[in-house]
Amino acid sequence: MSPSHISTTPTSAIAVDYRRPSAPDGHRLWEIASDSKVLDVNSSYAYVLWCNDFAATSIVAEIDSRPIGFVTGYRRPEDPTVLMVWQVAVDHDARGRGVAAGMLHRLFDRCAHDDGVVALHTTISPDNQASRRLFASVAAARGLQFRREKFFAAELFPDSHESEDLYRLEPSATSPSD
Template sequence: MGQLTTRSDDHPSPRGTTRSTAESSDLEIITPVHRDGAQMWRVARDSGTLDLNTSYAYLLLARDFAQTSRIAMLDGEVAGFVVGYLRPTDPGCLFIWQIAVDESARGRRVAARMLDDLLTGLPGVRTLETTITEDNAASQRLFASFAERHDAQHRIEPLFEESDFPDTGHDAELLHVIEGLTPGS
């Protein structure tokens, strides 16, 4: 079994421990620092499906939302990321804004592992929310399996309609709500 350890002093473990996995000895899930934002932007750009924000936004996200985000490192490069935030009106609710995995790391359950690690690091979170377009079957499966793995309730409801977006060509976003998460699950 390989060890997942922190890469350097720039990436301290959020819990001060190493994490191990039987699935891959060369992949580590860690908290980002601002310098990781550039590689997060690259992964988002190369995904071809995410709404791409400016590179500046990813630098800020890696800095200001580090505790509610994770990156997957593979061979010294960011191979995936999840960015979330605690909802200001409900700090027990984690909203997942973006999640992406580089093509080089697909098939390793990287997205699921980042979500699980993030939940472990946020013991006050009881609800997870995200929005997913109706045609994004991969993300729908990811969050449905997350709910099942954590024995939580999963419901889907409308949130943003196509007409809500000022730019054309943006599909409606359905809100996925996963409730009943327990600490350390």
């Protein structure tokens, strides 16, 4: 079984499968993002395109063959050893069982193995404590530093979008000096 398709049974005793997405998953990812009521919901086309062209840096979690969570990501163009996580979401009913952390760990492992990725970046708005806790937990479990820096100010956005801070999960040796 490939690292991208691993079956686990978390503490909740619900079997979760993890795999790469493909274009037909885009529809369901769009639904999960919409249902979250928290994420910026991109067009359905964006999710189909992402599942097709960025499958190598994305992952879905499913129960009984139905996707219940996803992570979309890409390797940063200026440093392809960094995986930038764009969106993470888990269906309400499946939350609190380690699914999001499970996806991030598997995706990180896959990208490290296949592409030499050594660090993970993401942006988080100041009010998203769940997201901050999730990435802090993943950083701690992997022995990575967890650093925040200012990234996109709210003024950059044409709507009421909040600012987005950049969070860097990196080994100490590659962390920038302050």
